[in-house]
Amino acid sequence: MWPQPHRKLPAPSTKPAWGLTAKGAKTVKLKDMGEFALIQHLTRNMRAYDSTVVLGIGDDAAAIRIAERKYVLLTCDMLVDGSHFWRERITPGQLGHKALAVSLSDIAAMGGIPRYVLISAGWPANLELEYAEGIYQGMAGLAAAHGVFVIGGDTVSTPQLILDVTVMGEMEEKPVTRSGAKIGHVFAVTGSIGASAAGLALLHKGICAGSYFPETMRQALLKSHLLPQPRVKEGGILLKTGRPSAMIDISDGLASEVHHICEGSGVGAEIYLSRLPVHEDVKRAGDLLGKDYLNWALHGGEDYELLVTLSEDDVFAVQKELRQLSVDFSIIGKVVDQKNGVKLFLDEGKAVNLAKKGYDHFSHTPD
Amino acid sequence: MWPQPHRKLPAPSTKPAWGLTAKGAKTVKLKDMGEFALIQHLTRNMRAYDSTVVLGIGDDAAAIRIAERKYVLLTCDMLVDGSHFWRERITPGQLGHKALAVSLSDIAAMGGIPRYVLISAGWPANLELEYAEGIYQGMAGLAAAHGVFVIGGDTVSTPQLILDVTVMGEMEEKPVTRSGAKIGHVFAVTGSIGASAAGLALLHKGICAGSYFPETMRQALLKSHLLPQPRVKEGGILLKTGRPSAMIDISDGLASEVHHICEGSGVGAEIYLSRLPVHEDVKRAGDLLGKDYLNWALHGGEDYELLVTLSEDDVFAVQKELRQLSVDFSIIGKVVDQKNGVKLFLDEGKAVNLAKKGYDHFSHTPD
The missing domain is CATH 3.90.650.10 (PurM-like C-terminal domain)
Structure with a gap:
């Protein structure tokens, strides 16, 4: 899940203003920006919500008030081979476990109960079926341990292995955010x-x-x-x-x-x-x-x-x-x-x- | 969203049994399987749900009964450069629009109202910021047209551009599935x-x-x-x-x-x-x-x-x-x-x- 953007954007004096490519100005590449600055920048016009959105972009999970004493939490985390893990240094079972664990943790951080999972997977065509099976077994094991259900997802072909796991959680009380810390606590x-x-x-x-x-x-x-x-x-x-x-x-x-x-x-x-x-x-x-x-x-x-x-x-x-x-x-x-x-x-x-x-x-x- | 698996798995007599790699047997690669057979196979042990899961794996979207006369729909679709689109043949605005449109369509196919969106994006480090901005503008335009809110997501670095869009929808009635067609209709x-x-x-x-x-x-x-x-x-x-x-x-x-x-x-x-x-x-x-x-x-x-x-x-x-x-x-x-x-x-x-x-x-x- 997107973490809260916390880095200031570089000052326009040293780099071209975001969104503008002044003639002759050096084009800004994504690698020039940190993850947080990029998220902050791209979503800057997307943060006007209606009253059902209790938490939008910026916490461990988003929260929707869906009914009386019923909040829905949503979070997703994308793991990519070579960046978040190294395929040769993790067993498929561990990888499946971890890909689900990081999103369950986001729900836990709000005080919520994770309930449902979508798994989007990008598979290299040459990957062995056994490896993919191992990933799903790892996920299924952790899902069963927490009583969560895999209810959907998507499957595509990609050069490197990618797993994007979305978890929906629920809670009766208002979620605990990162924004309520009190002096003296x-x-x-x-x-x-x-x-x-x-x-x-x-x-x-x-x-x-x-x-x-x-x-x-x-x-x-x-x-x-x-x-x-x-x-x-x-x-x-x-x-x-x-x-x-x-x-x-x-x-x-x-x-x-x-x-x-x-x-x-x-x-x-x-x-x-x-x-x-x-x-x-x-x-x-x-x-x-x-x-x-x-x-x-x-x-x-x-x-x-x-x-x-x-x-x-x-x-x-x-x-x-x-x-x-x-x-x-x-x-x-x-x-x-x-x-x-x-x-x-x-x-x-x-x-x-x-x-x-x-x-x-x-x-x-x-x- | 995962379509309904409909292809039969190859008979075990011609290929090694799935999940087993008998000594000397040729290893099964994912490219040897179709998308539907792969999904069917990987999720075969994940389809036991509790009574809240009205629709699990196998329709355009999954459906949860969350309260009296309140169903939540969830779907996700992953688009990958070179497979679902070609970066040189689509403008970033069109790409953002389309990446969201395919998931909105899944919610529409159940008779639901799309409400909330999570965007997971894998960006090539060398991509121009302007291109990423264009994608988000395309998404924001379609989101605004349908009154849906982008409430979260994830951002990672990947060799090729990847967008995984999750949409949550709602409806008061039971969703319309692909499984209810009546003779005479x-x-x-x-x-x-x-x-x-x-x-x-x-x-x-x-x-x-x-x-x-x-x-x-x-x-x-x-x-x-x-x-x-x-x-x-x-x-x-x-x-x-x-x-x-x-x-x-x-x-x-x-x-x-x-x-x-x-x-x-x-x-x-x-x-x-x-x-x-x-x-x-x-x-x-x-x-x-x-x-x-x-x-x-x-x-x-x-x-x-x-x-x-x-x-x-x-x-x-x-x-x-x-x-x-x-x-x-x-x-x-x-x-x-x-x-x-x-x-x-x-x-x-x-x-x-x-x-x-x-x-x-x-x-x-x-x-």
Whole structure:
């Protein structure tokens, strides 16, 4: 689903004005723009809605008020071979699972219940049927686990493998957006962060079984990246127990999501480095690969955990509920006035600006 | 949206059983299968639904019963450069229009009202921003004409241009499917058929302005192919006035759609060649290009007209309503017992089997 556009367009003085190709001006190519700026620009005239559209472009999912106490949520995510995954480094079952998981996570981030799925697939003509079957088996497994039904889709032929998964969800209450964070509330996050990026680093380095890397740890980190578990149940518990003022799923990296909430809500943030829930495996993997694990935790993305703002009083009740699912729920900071900015407090008490950079599939490659 | 799978899978005796790769057996590639067989095969274990799913995989759109007298329709269609369109032969505005039109047409074919749109786009990095803007302008124009809102989507980078448009529609009554045709009812079709395929033939032949081809006619045929008008209003009128027993939009060609209705409904058909509404321009274009215009009309596809079965008594009332929109509504045949097969009655009264072949983007190229 389209994330909230947050980058300013380049100033017209340095580049030709968007939409205009002044004679002699250099033509603007899409690669010159980031994903967010492009979305912002292309949809700038499409944001006038009627009263049924509770949420349009700009959150994890769109929301429609369809009847008394009935909201419909819609989200879609497109995954492309060579950009969002590498066919030779993921099993078809994992790929199918992940393609569905990222959209289920968007529904979870609104507090909704995913219900129905459309699968659009672009297949290379030379792909083996067995591989396509594996993808559908991976999707079917995750769909069954969440009680969602595949009700349609489309199938075309494309040079590279493409999966676009649309999920429709439902909820009775108004969805939780990224725009409601209240000063005085705390930031809290489900599970732990950084493991997916560590797993991706293992894939990039081509670390195989039998290497110097401890196998159990390698498997666990790869699983975090290749088989993310959308926090659907947790989203429902948060909605009921935690009364969150804002919620978002961590697809682009924790820092980026904190910024999304702050920009959407018009608030600032204090995030405490010492409170970030990072698994020991992630720290050790950082040591072994000579990488900064904090970079993974803050900017790696694809953790698909839920980042929430809620009152500190509600945190305990949520923790109690989530403990029954063996899921941690950690306070990592607090919501402050916008004028204080978005700060990261280091272990020594020193504060730095929290860099916004997340993972942008459109214009960047991961570190 | 996935069409109804209608081809039988190849017998296991001639090819390895699907899902099994027996040692030494030739691996099955996707190109060895047709689009319909592939969908049928991949989704074979995904068709167990709960009672909210009124229509799952297999019609123009899926349908969910979401509340008392409230159905939600969902459909998506993926268009790929080089397969569904050729970037050098369509303006970006036309492309945006068409990408949305095909999905609006799916909603119209159920008798529904399209309401909300998600746009997933895969952009080549080197594409000019102006081109992308043109696509969105084309979509925005058609969306505004039908009062639908673009509420979300996704944006990724891909080698070739890809648009996947999901449309959500609504209706108060139960949707009209392709499966309800009643013996004794007639087949009728809105507008005329074959013009889109004639326009495609002009594109393929590269017939430009200033050629021997009459320019007004050339423009009209190209418009039929490049700027199809989804029959949304007409679908609503048909639902209210015509009480259709079955309805489908003509995306794959009239013959193919007649077969879809017959297979879905367990009936046969008599189609009368002399009754097919084919515009004079289409016949003349056939003469000029040395092509059989009937092939365009029967098997060309992308007309996006509505093919309906209804009682002959209701036809007049529908014609009266549609005349106010300057839209023809022609009886082209009748629904008969399944044992009579699907026949095309030629002008001399001789009947032949109506070949099912339609346009299959996945495994064929058009003639």
